[in-house]
Amino acid sequence: MKFYAGLDVGGTSGRVKFSAEDKTLIGEYLGEGCAFNTEGYELGREKYRKLMDAALSKYELTSSDCLGICIAASGIDSKEQEMQMRSIFEEMGFAKERILAVNDCELFLYLSKGPVLVTISGTGSICYGRNEAGEVFRTGGWNHVLSDEGSAYDIGLQTFKAYADWLDGRINCPILAKKIANATGVKTLEQADVYVNDHLLDKSPVGGLAVLCAQAAEEGDLVAKTIIKECAAKIFALVWDTCCKMEGKPDNRIKRELDEAFFANQEAKALQADLWLWGSVNVKNTFFREQIINMAKKKLPNVTVKIPEKTALDIALGVAQEHFA
Template identity: 30%
Template sequence: MRYILGVDGGGTKTTCLLANEEGCILKRIVSGPSNPESVGEKKAKENLSQAIKTTLKGQKVEVICLGLAGVDLPEDAEKAYRFVKRLKVAKKIIVENDGIIALSGATVCKPGVVVSAGTGAIVFGLNKAGEKTRASGWGYILGDEGSGYDIARRGIIAAIKALDGRGENTSLLNKIPQYFNQPSIISVALWVYSSDFQLDKMAGLSPVITEAAREGDKVAQEVIREAAKELALAAGAVIKNLRMEKDEFEIACTGGVFKAKGLILSTFKSEVKKIAPQSKVIFPKFSAASGAVLMGLKEAGVELKGKVLKNISSRRMSLRAERNVIASRRRSNLKVLYTSSLDPSGNSKEDT
């Protein structure tokens, strides 16, 4: 029996999934972040190495596929490849940006587009020729249009304009200060420019804007529409650059922004249909970590159909794999946040 290790390394956590060649998930480890931009290169390597070693415990796999945040350039991928190769845990190593494994999970390794809109926003695409490209994802200062942060920023600006008399009156004048526990929109503006500013807290305002839009606030509705159009614009750029306008393919929407569905999803759908009429907007079939497993299985020559996909998506298996045992231990200064495992027969057992 051959084994595959899929790794989803992000700015908040690193998820490892160990699977056999039949697609059965045997172990799941969630540990600390492995994005150098978040925790520094040294800590990122430490977290990634320990996550892999904790998952495998000396076992070697046929393929390890890693989707890592921060791997944006060929030299980034090469550096990560060399690091993992020194661990001597796999016969074959695949290193991609985490957006690529998200796409693979969303479409089961088929050509398509994935639009990720959470705190930030980025779009990845893959065409029939195997060509890949991306759009957006340039950070909250220069980009990430359509993200949770962008929606929050637009909402605050709209409220300030209403306060000044430069814009239409809006319920956001009251809702935004309430969210931040501030007395007024002016206090919110001062917080944005202060040293206490937190990106995640700012992005967390997005559902408040969505709620106001649902309640009929025209200003909030326009904020949501503009965000959706920006996400569609980025998706359209990827589609055009990959010459997919006339193709049939799936566009997977992922991230907290799309969980709101409603106005943002309907506007996004209508906009992308103008560019690619035969495309289909979906929610991902599998997680990014599962996407890494799927890429590893494909590299190993396993056909991604039938029993393999059923095993990966099996309710029985996934429930057990998600039954995480909180482990507050530390190994080499790394806290293993969650562990769960299944033996090859499918029986659940704690990893202690």
């Protein structure tokens, strides 16, 4: 049977969806994910083969019958990694000219025809933009040590720092502090020190604290609100800097921690584009999202902020159908 395939693969899970040649749905498969940039080519090759072998077998499909496949994957951060990903699927029998491999954020650029931006704030963060000439630019997303500013990890880290300041008697955030204490079991600065040493480089537990910060902000905790506002400003900074690249006018500034003062002194940009927001923080945290929308209205008045109605998996399948039609 001739078919199309779309993949949405993150560090935790990998999803595959198939449609027939007439675009009727065949089905989907959920398996293990792979962070391609951190796990490397050999392990990535093994995991992707396992994922596709199981998915194809479930629906009795053969790779050589694939009319087009779009792989939206976490960790395709360079041309070399894109070529490695393509080679993995070529080895599995997919036709070379029928494979499209993109970063999972870059995928959303296909939602708009003209100039477009997309920024993701989930466990990590990143921004992509495509200008009128079709050139693609990237800002951020270089893991949670080098960047990922404004992400759930960043919010969680700032939240735990605030909790340490509360334990030290330096700030007042009773709502936030109670939530963090209950979630982590940390009650003293000594315990906080151990917690940080155990989890500082582990994205999941630190990123999970972002939900508690959002809840505390909704309940009126001023420190939590400030953390959310500051991290939203960092996401908008990714968008702003990508706009500068799209216009061929990079600012070459020292990386900023908080951008309110900077943006207050900048004239609005005339760039006309769609701005797609994705990721758990952008989509689920209303207060966070409203900060970005308000900044965009002031400084990017011709940019239309949107949230995709389809999942990344459905978008990947749609891109495969359209790109290889």
